[in-house]
Amino acid sequence: MEVELLVKNATIATASDVILDQQIAVKDGKIFLLGKDLSNIVNAKSTIDAFGAYVTPGGVDSHVHLHQDNAPAGDNFETGTRSAIAGGTTTILAFASQKKTDESIIPVVEEYHRRASGNAYCDYGFHLILSKPNATILEKELPTLVKDGGISSAKLYMTYARLKLSDYEVLDIMNATRKLGMTTMIHAENGDMIEFISEHLEKQRITGPYSHALSRPGIVEDEATYRAISLSELMDIPLLIVHMSQKTAASHVRNAQTRLLPIHAETCPHYLYLTSTRLKDPGDSGFAGAMCVCSPALRDDPMDLEAMWAGLNNGTFTTVASDHAPDKYDHPQGKKAGLIDGKGHFRKIPNGLPGLETRMPLLFKGVLDGRISIQKFVELNCSNPAKLYGMSDRKGTIAPGMDADLVIWYPVEGDKKMGSFALTNEMLHHDIDYTPFEGTEFANWPRYTILRGKIVWDRDGVGLAGVKGDGQYLKRGSSTLSKPRDIWVNDWRPS
Amino acid sequence: MEVELLVKNATIATASDVILDQQIAVKDGKIFLLGKDLSNIVNAKSTIDAFGAYVTPGGVDSHVHLHQDNAPAGDNFETGTRSAIAGGTTTILAFASQKKTDESIIPVVEEYHRRASGNAYCDYGFHLILSKPNATILEKELPTLVKDGGISSAKLYMTYARLKLSDYEVLDIMNATRKLGMTTMIHAENGDMIEFISEHLEKQRITGPYSHALSRPGIVEDEATYRAISLSELMDIPLLIVHMSQKTAASHVRNAQTRLLPIHAETCPHYLYLTSTRLKDPGDSGFAGAMCVCSPALRDDPMDLEAMWAGLNNGTFTTVASDHAPDKYDHPQGKKAGLIDGKGHFRKIPNGLPGLETRMPLLFKGVLDGRISIQKFVELNCSNPAKLYGMSDRKGTIAPGMDADLVIWYPVEGDKKMGSFALTNEMLHHDIDYTPFEGTEFANWPRYTILRGKIVWDRDGVGLAGVKGDGQYLKRGSSTLSKPRDIWVNDWRPS
Amino acid sequence: MEVELLVKNATIATASDVILDQQIAVKDGKIFLLGKDLSNIVNAKSTIDAFGAYVTPGGVDSHVHLHQDNAPAGDNFETGTRSAIAGGTTTILAFASQKKTDESIIPVVEEYHRRASGNAYCDYGFHLILSKPNATILEKELPTLVKDGGISSAKLYMTYARLKLSDYEVLDIMNATRKLGMTTMIHAENGDMIEFISEHLEKQRITGPYSHALSRPGIVEDEATYRAISLSELMDIPLLIVHMSQKTAASHVRNAQTRLLPIHAETCPHYLYLTSTRLKDPGDSGFAGAMCVCSPALRDDPMDLEAMWAGLNNGTFTTVASDHAPDKYDHPQGKKAGLIDGKGHFRKIPNGLPGLETRMPLLFKGVLDGRISIQKFVELNCSNPAKLYGMSDRKGTIAPGMDADLVIWYPVEGDKKMGSFALTNEMLHHDIDYTPFEGTEFANWPRYTILRGKIVWDRDGVGLAGVKGDGQYLKRGSSTLSKPRDIWVNDWRPS
Amino acid sequence: MEVELLVKNATIATASDVILDQQIAVKDGKIFLLGKDLSNIVNAKSTIDAFGAYVTPGGVDSHVHLHQDNAPAGDNFETGTRSAIAGGTTTILAFASQKKTDESIIPVVEEYHRRASGNAYCDYGFHLILSKPNATILEKELPTLVKDGGISSAKLYMTYARLKLSDYEVLDIMNATRKLGMTTMIHAENGDMIEFISEHLEKQRITGPYSHALSRPGIVEDEATYRAISLSELMDIPLLIVHMSQKTAASHVRNAQTRLLPIHAETCPHYLYLTSTRLKDPGDSGFAGAMCVCSPALRDDPMDLEAMWAGLNNGTFTTVASDHAPDKYDHPQGKKAGLIDGKGHFRKIPNGLPGLETRMPLLFKGVLDGRISIQKFVELNCSNPAKLYGMSDRKGTIAPGMDADLVIWYPVEGDKKMGSFALTNEMLHHDIDYTPFEGTEFANWPRYTILRGKIVWDRDGVGLAGVKGDGQYLKRGSSTLSKPRDIWVNDWRPS
Ligand SMILES: [Zn+2]
């Protein structure tokens, strides 16, 4: 039988198992057969020998900001997804972001479709960002977007003036997303605390990049996380808390999970590897730290980083995402927007880091360093995001019938092992002029990225082998990880 | 030497000690001498034999609402303080409450002075209620009120539309009260949650008195308590959380205390004795439950009550107060305001219970039932409120030089023991037409209440022996229980 | 290509994934191919249509007592493994138990090999029970048994006079098992507490079956669990705590896991479904409760059962095992050994329940009841025991090259759905005269059990299709779940 | 009226109150009068002006080892109590220690009476140490010793071969002490763990003084504390855990207190001030660290010390005691017993530190440093030990009728303030050749110590003013702090 691709000698890793010496036959973009020896069964147009190497599902990066209005110096769908595949990510979820003035979100979604369509190197879907709920949106538009549009998730913010929702508004939206089985995501930082500190720092003219970290101490995330969990419990709704970075906040999640509340959490590579000392970078007359301004802020205490690693291991975190939200550094609408007359103004520095291409390699580094198992790597980066966001029927694992999205890594040992290298931004494929991981040593990297059976990244060959438009829009269903439990705090019920 | 009063055979209880067989000589309204036998030393105008009975300091009720504009059917200073002394309370702290439209609080305080002056049976002071901070109030008026006015405490609200402060406003006020050494109190309930549930209950026409409890589930207090503690930690400020009622919320306080955060907590007798079944009282066609509408709501789960008793015992609670905030039941501006066309409307029922007169006896009942020690009784009801609110130089313990505010109880055993009785509202001295403790059995009650040496309550004699005007206004200083620690979450500091 | 068996229309469940509409080809006792449609590829001697049904890996029951000297009225390898396959279990781990007088354990293992060899219906391996360590055993025999004998696990006891080890002895054995990479299991109950209570109950002539529960209150497990975890932390060794039943004890495990200590835990179906009221069964003049005498004792409080279910869900438990340790009820050396002159003597009732055949169906019932996911079912009952006990290279998941051990369940819906039934002991295949689950309703049960490609249980056909001797001895390697971390409490190291 | 002593201008501190400007009249060894101005009332033989200074109750050191057989190079009653009064301690509780071979403890107690009688400078009582219970001791002798002998407390050990009790024996003793209302104390360290580590260190010839700390890591105390609390809960008995030093162990106590278990805890000055680096003292060829060998060992981590201070503050600790258990350093039966052929042998170094004289000053230092309040100082060092050990009718507070045991400190400010000094061992009054607090700076120290009205320490005058024999034996009653609650883990009861 004719197949497009045969991967031989694979050590297949799923979220639970490591299976040695496997062969994978790919046909019509799908995984067609798994077996120990398919050589007498299939006839492959091309063959890859994965001897000694892990073969994992393609990465699913469920938190990516591309071509948003608030980031004119960021990546667009072309440059962002290009960097995705070069880093082993075959599916991304980007945001379609409502402005508070938008009375309807249908045009918002249409606009983001226009921005993405034909431009993507990898498959993609959209989360909504809801910044101002109204009855039309909640009762008419959301059902349509879920059923017809395949958009089954929304992100809410507890901070940023232009996005911040009151607790009342969060409850109102949760009431709607609950009924629709949407996955609800929340950015948990106490906006009032941040505003208060920021104003006081400004009054005291303490405004360099590090003031960003001062203005967002861990307690800001700690409090908001506890509140978000409480709102979720009150509304009996599963919730994902995005980009967690802080130890106490993570303990709230774990305590909620102990009680079986359907609370999920996400962390990001930068919260595993970087501390706030990066914001004190003396370079560029003290402004270089702006490159590491993101929210939540990088933490002061390495114990917070340890807590994130521990949370990966002990099950606190459901997913790892990049929160790729980059801005060029040396660009008037990029990070340099915060440099006025030679002085840093932390409140004017756009928030966010590039990280789409480095996410999978940085987590694989955690595997090599003995911090997490390879199964946990797959669970966090591939399977769980696919399950949580309603696409585990196609993405996130290696099994017959699934999309043939694969990452073939270099052998862990032996003479085909990849030579170690120190990352430079030039090696990356985004449209950003820096990476916070400049200089980080990598002992492995995706050797091949395969999207629905097509080799789109061939590191030792042409490099980028895919083209703009390879990526397709994904209609998604409901989470298979959790759903409302119909357990309420008392006899009240939402109408 | 001539003295006014000699108390003999006293078992004196302080917050730490029980001292048998004591004599107390009172002179010029102060405790003059303590000794085993003063009979050869002083010559007393009157003598009380306290044989077999505890003598405790006069009660300090630090949370009492009198003659506030929002409670036209409540108690005024005359009727409230009258009931205080009949229940063993010799000092109260009432509220001077700012309206959101008040740009200055000086007239507010003056008005409350007018309402109280000459009317009080017991000593009194004022807390501020701040509902709308502005620069003048925070920077000019508060310092004056503290220094000259002897008002060293303020209460903030996280709920009620007319009082609710945002987190930002709470921080702003804390910044001012911190500098002035004021004791900051907070009503911790999440107003948005309450509003959301209430609206949904209304839409579903579930509006009887019990809906009040439905609209204020424990999680409302749990969340707000955690948030209040976080705000306190961020601002490095001691905080008292008023009228706590819920187990998880209390655990937040205890955890904070474990970490040495200066968090104090208050609970009330109704949270020790009553559950929300009282709101389902079928009487008066189902409206009688309105009598027990208060905020936080009485709890559904008796385990919450157990947790409050445990919290008294293990040190979680600093004080017990009545939160006396009564409204007549059968009055168009009282509880019956919530009865419209024969149907209950929980949102229109004024919140609050009478409790000033019953507080001390109900807690003493806890002593007799083996729930708390007599020292803990004194600590919670007398000493700690005096310390926390800056009047421990005069109030809250029995020692030479202190105001001679005493409660002489009935003997615990022997033939002078008080006969047990079931409480009826007629026995009480407030101007309210019911008590939530109707029918409660009491095996002890203040036999004498003594205010600055004067017998103002003589239960076996004339009963009420004091007169309107006996009570004096108290200028208070700073808390001697805790103060800012100058420990901050990072290097930010308020300006 | 010729294969022995083709399973069609399978909904394959692994510990992470549910894959619809799969075909499984089995060849030489192994899983040969997985694909969506193998009909044009393989030619199968027999075919099973699993339409609408889950296909899971064969069950691995890692805690089974068979033919032990202390249970003359229990099951032997023939009757035990017979019941295993009828309940979907294809692999068991039984015990080779050292007596305190045994100076060598080699003959012990040989004896158990004799007892099992040729008698098993399913595959089997041995754990050691070590009741008296000596240098020869620890330094010479254990290494041999691990390397040559394929015995990679040992169970230790903290109670039972004939088995109990001191903390010192536990440390001594841990030091040896740590070096050998053996999985260490511990029965955590405080033997002294049990002994003390038992003696006092006897003195008071309170000796019926329920006294067994009185003598083993939850605190007995709570304390010993905390101690066992401490010993493990001191020795830097992974540990499995067997047959956990109690809420606080489970919280110790979870707290340890939060800290990334390599602590594993097992629970059993009876701790999920039964409470100690069973010990008060009035039948047989009050002795019938003896049927439910096991250790740890069934718990009084249903909240403990809820905590076990929660622990399955939130990851506290690594495995579920039957702890099949049965004794006939009506047998002089069985439960009736505790009935003397018509009076129950709890200390003479042999401890243990039958449960090998019911384990998988009872947990599948948890899936149907929405208590756990099907993936969690597979993880707990199949994958994790295979991983923890070093046989995940052959057992515990469905993938090419693995042993073709499968359970095909009935369709969850549709007309092929199994009719619900109430269990009676006659339906079971053990050699025990009762089941504690008599009368329990089941809506599903293994329809086929397949052992290395052979149908050994065909519920709608011949029933028992396997024969004595089908089962093979399993040489096992080290756990792939965890290993020593080389993190120590201070600078001390064992020699 | 004639009195012996008048203290004027006292700032009296009790466990709850600080009362300014007090006068204390002492008559017949008792506090006779308290008043603001006694000058017209009493005529005093001697007067002390305490202007600006705290006057506290005399210290009660409830954990002191004197003249025990196992410490031939330690203090006896004369030298120990001499140092007590020079440090502000007016009451001590020493130990009468049973050997495992003692079948009766009556002679043991008699022997200790002989050792103490006529030799003491301060009042004293005895705890029992029970190392081997038997029926006669538990049922006959203990009741006699409690009722007639005034010995109402016993200490049990979980470590040391010559003293260690099994859990069973602990329960057996608790059963007896519970019935008698005795205060039960426990030394909580896991002896098996210590033995195991010690043997391994010895095998590796790692035997210097610091090996003592290696052999007793914090987990040794952590585990034993949890076990001791469990034993206490099982037996429904109040328990004091002596000399706590470790953070996790302290958290077990606090958690137990949260649940209202009657668990008390004691810590010691050395666990507040010293870390295990002291054991690495390079002096004397590396043996000088032996001076700081005590059990529990000084902790490695300063966070443990912080946790002890926090525990003082938040109420975890009931008492502070010295655990004065000294041995001369340069003495063949002292610390040097551990120096053999020039090499340290940690297991041969006698355990214990001198600390009786420095306890009160070191804790007062905590007051001056803002670590604890003066009331907490009194509570921990005076009132609570008096209450817990049944002598609060005479000791532990300042009130009419109490023994006139007072410490008059130096003024905190002003020109009478004590000059700061660095402690040297020569300043102390014990018979030990070193102090672990050599060089510690003190800004205050007892200026006068008064024992039952007699000035026994006059630092600026004769120094030691008391004489051998001033101290009297104290018959004690039951604890007034807690008692059995009659709450049991299930329906079992001890016989
Ligand atoms: Zn965000």
Ligand SMILES: [Zn+2]
């Ligand atoms: Zn983001």
Ligand SMILES: [Zn+2]
């Ligand atoms: Zn309030």
Ligand SMILES: [Zn+2]
């Ligand atoms: Zn109030």
Ligand SMILES: [Zn+2]
């Ligand atoms: Zn067992």
Ligand SMILES: [Zn+2]
């Ligand atoms: Zn077992």
Ligand SMILES: [Zn+2]
């Ligand atoms: Zn000790």
Ligand SMILES: [Zn+2]
């Ligand atoms: Zn000691």
